[in-house]
């Protein structure tokens with residue numbers, strides 16, 4: 447230990463010592479010329495070497511590495527390989543070769559120093575949880591148009607599904623490595639954690655919204671963005687249901703991690719900020735309990751995140767979802783709306799038909815998204831979007 451400190455001190459002194467102070471030794475003039483000659487030759491050779499390395503490497507390297515070699519190759523500007531950009535630039539593609547275990551570990555990296563030492567524009571990560579096609583994609587495309595740099599898109603679909611979006615689509619190549627997810631099973635929560643973890647790899651993602659293929663945005667992008675940005679809380683629905691479909695699903699084997707009074711229920715469709723997203727993907731305390739003791743008729747995707755987040759961060763939750771849904775028709779599934787249901791009056795009612803608390807104030811803007819919409823709803827929605835929804 448002491449030897450290392452001593453040698454570091456030596457180096458520092460050697461660097462601090464200016465010419466002529468390093469011991470008073472002087473080169474003979476002839477030797478100095480030879481030395482300078484070699485120095486110049488060396489500089490020239492290494493410059494040529496670096497030029498060649500950059501150009502041959504850039505051509506040979508797979509596209510994924512190219513950003514590291516400097517986007518400005520050829521512009522004459524040197525870009526350091528180890529600059530901050532290496533940490534701030536989003537991954538160039540949604541696909542990667544990490545296992546779930548590796549991904550969750552990597553995604554849990556979080557800076558402990560604030561503020562960010564670069565101009566960070568916070569983004570909304572839209573996480574699409576779907577089995578396959580996104581029939582309402584044209585509506586979403588219009589919602590996103592013109593807001594590049596303030597959102598990102600991730601799609602979790604069946605592993606066998608091959609999306610077919612063209613290059614100009616916001617969904618192009620946004621499918622993350624996915625696995626089969628079944629309703630009410632832990633594989634569904636795994637899919638949601640996978641989406642969160644992939645989205646966390648982009649340091650600029652600040653708000654994380656889970657949406658489905660039957661969801662639509664009911665306000666314009668800026669309203670949606672401001673709603674998240676201005677909110678002091680995240681929008682996770684949480685309630686304590688004393689009945690058979692709430693506390694009735696609790697299993698006493700979950701103690702001491704989860705007590706009966708801590709058991710919560712909520713909707714699957716959440717919005718969380720970056721801190722809560724990390725809280726969810728780093729969890730190893732509650733996960734095994736829910737995996738083992740919340741199985742049908744306990745539907746884990748209705749209990750795991752609401753319960754866990756209420757225990758860990760109750761003050762961060764608005765306890766309501768921003769995704770509107772209609773359970774009024776009764777039954778096990780909410781209503782699905784098709785072509786004939788889409789009128790201006792209907793959409794206005796969805797937009798402002800309820801009151802809720804927003805930052806401790808009464809508000810009539812309680813929802814930003816709505817479900818469930820059938821593919822047949824697309825055409826009338828596209829027609830009404832510019833006047834009623836504010837985009838398109």
Ligand SMILES: *[C@@H]1O[C@H](CO)[C@@H](O)[C@H](O)[C@H]1NC(C)=O
Pocket residue numbers: 610
């Ligand atoms: C893929 O896109 C092409 C052109 O838009 C279309 O003709 C084809 O039906 C699509 N295939 C699938 C499986 O969606």
Ligand SMILES: *[C@@H]1O[C@H](CO)[C@@H](O)[C@H](O)[C@H]1NC(C)=O
Pocket residue numbers: 668
């Ligand atoms: C949305 O917000 C951005 C950033 O504040 C602004 O540049 C843009 O003009 C806004 N767009 C609309 C349609 O208001």
Ligand SMILES: *[C@@H]1O[C@H](CO)[C@@H](O)[C@H](O)[C@H]1NC(C)=O
Pocket residue numbers: 669672673676
């Ligand atoms: C959010 O805050 C901005 C700026 O303070 C304001 O212009 C906007 O109306 C607010 N939006 C909402 C939805 O509260």
Ligand SMILES: *[C@@H]1O[C@H](CO)[C@@H](O)[C@H](O)[C@H]1NC(C)=O
Pocket residue numbers: 679756760761763764765803
């Ligand atoms: C949500 O519920 C938790 C306790 O379950 C509470 O601490 C928190 O204040 C609630 N949030 C709001 C906005 O009421």
Ligand SMILES: *[C@@H]1O[C@H](CO)[C@@H](O)[C@H](O)[C@H]1NC(C)=O
Pocket residue numbers: 806807808
């Ligand atoms: C919200 O409205 C209710 C009545 O609708 C009222 O009792 C309550 O005081 C209001 N809360 C705030 C914060 O204004």
